[in-house]
Amino acid sequence: MSDKNPPLSDKALEVARRIGSLRDFLEFLKENGQCINWSEEVYPEPDIRNVAVAAGRDSMNGPAVIFDNIAGYPGKKMVLGVHGSFTNLALLLGHPKGTTIKELFYDIISRWGADEPLLDFIEPDKAPVNENRLTSNFNLYELLPLYRINEYDGGFYIGKANVVSRDPRDPDNFGKQNVGIYRIQVQAPGEFTLLSVPAHDMGRHIMAAEQEGVPLKISVMLGNHPAMCMFAATPIGYDESEFAYASQMMGSPMRLTKSGNGMDILADSEMVIEAELMNGVRSFEGPFGEFPGSYSGVRKIPRFKVTAISHRNDPIFENIYIGRGWTEHDTLIGLNTSAPIYAALIKDFPEVVAVNALYQHGLTGIISVKNRFAGFAKSVAMRALGTPHGTMYLKNLIMVDDDVDPFDLNEVMWALSTRTRAEDTIVIPNMPMIPIDPAAEVAGKGHRLIIDATSFMPPDKLGGDSKIVTPPSGPEIDAIAKVIQLLQNGGQS
Amino acid sequence: MSTCPRCQAEENKIRTEHKGLNAKGELVWTIFNCESCAFTWRDSEPARTIDYNLREEFFRVDPEKPYPVIMPPAQYK
The missing domain is CATH 3.40.1670.10 (UbiD C-terminal domain-like)
Structure with a gap:
């Protein structure tokens, strides 16, 4: 189908080539006035939640917010709202500020169905994600500035991780490797629960591992290329690779490397947590404030044990506010x-x-x-x-x-x-x-x-x-609306 | 820290997870975990979240009650 897709604009390709990681994107957002630093001291609760909700109110133009002064976490950085506004998405796809949601919709439609994977593989010892590696004494509470997203959540959640797993019955199949976003509740310094259901690819992998009595290894990628978070949540076929899909949608190569436990991972992510399913173990999880704006209840769900952690120097913890909309x-x-x-x-x-x-x-x-x-x-x-x-x-x-x-x-x-x-x-x-x-x-x-x-x-x-009034409409009026916006902003788009 | 803010489990069920320090090495807060109901909290959180009596009753947990199990392992036996 790729020959049917119109070529991406020069600007879209230029942006895609420039952005290879979360860090690159934050820099790009800053240049465009779409990323701010919150440097006043915040407590993990309730301050981070308060700032996140306030920043999320403007769904068109709200900025990403970097916290670099979190009480009890000296030197740690976290970021929220990277995908928090349509303008941030527009910039990622090579559009100017002021792009409408409808224009973005048609852009995504025009990229839909491209089927030429653009993946570069690099050696693990050259991957930035491996700048630091821990193999024992894990403490997620220390490594990540964790906090309670909503006041009645059951614990501290990682809400924006891309989790890589392979079908334990077909572990060499790249296509059947799944990348998905699953909510993760930290349950101990080196253990967490991960919510999946049988309908998810991850759910299939968990059931297969427990049925066969074989290990299920996963790699939890944190602080990722912004296209990965955006497109890993898109429902695609079971035997299609989310890495390939995200790179196709961007039109520029994404850099992959191997994790210590054999998964393909993004080479430029902030952190990768390698873990193994604790077969047959179920732990209390939840409640968690979910996307309908209500809490999902307490359940007993599968639990994982951390086996290794790789991270960049001074890693940035990326998380998301989720709850009653707009978020x-x-x-x-x-x-x-x-x-x-x-x-x-x-x-x-x-x-x-x-x-x-x-x-x-x-x-x-x-x-x-x-x-x-x-x-x-x-x-x-x-x-x-x-x-x-x-x-x-x-x-x-x-x-x-x-x-x-x-x-x-x-x-x-x-x-x-x-x-x-x-x-x-x-x-x-x-x-x-x-x-x-x-x-x-x-x-x-x-x-x-x-x-x-x-x-x-x-x-x-x-x-x-x-008879319906037919006011003037179409590209000519859309162009005039943009001129008006430009004039209103003093010539700045 | 005497009991769990969510299920009122006794002190012997409460695990100290991590102590957050400031740049000078002084204690800022402590994170706890309840081994009975898996609730995790920080002692610097608003009372509405960590005081059993101020929390909404709806969110109390009784670990003895049956809760739904996702992909119950017993199904394989």
Whole structure:
């Protein structure tokens, strides 16, 4: 499919070549006014949480925040909000400040399906991540400035790690090596729990190891290349490599090396924690403030033991604030949740213009579609509910016309106000639903709501007497809007 | 530190995990872990989080109660 992808812009390639690590990206964000240092002393709780929530309020332009004066952690650095705003994502993809969410959506769509892995392998002794290596006396509480993300979390969480594991039954298969983001609760100086379920690749690996009685080794990568965090959360096929995928999306090589326990890891990450599953052990985990803005409960989950730690000099601990939205989690995964739904829909329905599934991992979605005939949008909605992500997540769907930008909520509300009849809503009861929907009467089941806010089409006669104003729109008006923004910023973009 | 703020386990179940020092080497805070319910806390946290009586009751844990087990190992036997 790669020949179908339009070439990346010169600017996108220039940025991609320049950014090889978290450090590179923080420097780039700083140059663009999108990364600040919080140098006043903070206590781990509640100060870090307070700053994170305040910085996260501006989902368009909020900065990454580096903490370099944490009480009890002299000399340690941590960063939050690296993916906390759409402007930060825009800069990563080679766009200027002021890029709209819709423009970013189309950029990601245009990169979607590139299939030429761009990976450079370097020797472990030349990899920055191996500048320091510990093989005993591990103390995660000392190495990382850990803190409680939300006040009733069960402990201190690492919320933004990319975890590498290999299928213990097929350990030499690069494609079946999985990289995913799983929440990690530190349980002891050298032990942690990791939450996965049977549907996850990691869950399959855990079950396979315990069934066969073989070791499951993992490498937990912290402070990673920003594309890795952004794209490791994207649902791709079981035998596709997330490393390859992230490099393809960036259009520039990513540097890999080998961890001490045989995984492929990013050579330029801040820290890699090597660990082994404690077969058959389950420990209390949670609660944890999750993306719907509610706590998931206490459970007993698999536990891992640290076997080695590699880290760069003066490592930067990257974490995320997650809880009631808007948070960095919403920005980090929103567009990559929207893109696969769109890609699935246009196979059958080329009339679909855009999909906005930014809200709570797609619990609410807005789909823009050109109606072919009356009721057509409802058929598209049904198809969306049958996509892999839609099956468990798309709880509320709002269907709007192709002249409505689904990422502009003012336009969506206009469509709801003027194009919806109460009988154009559909409720499908007792459907599957992710268990952590806080509105669920029974966890794991839920009702689906479709609101058809598209305009009336023949043979529907309703609305035939009213004519919609057609204000000027299109690229020319978009360009004028950017000029206005430029003038407002005193000529600075 | 007498009991666990979450499950009220006795002192003998509480493990001292780590002591945070400042640049001068002075103690700033201490992290504890409860071996009964796996709660981890720092003694410098707001009372709402680490005082059993001020915490919301909803978040209390009774380790004797059955909690859901993710991928129960017993399924392989």
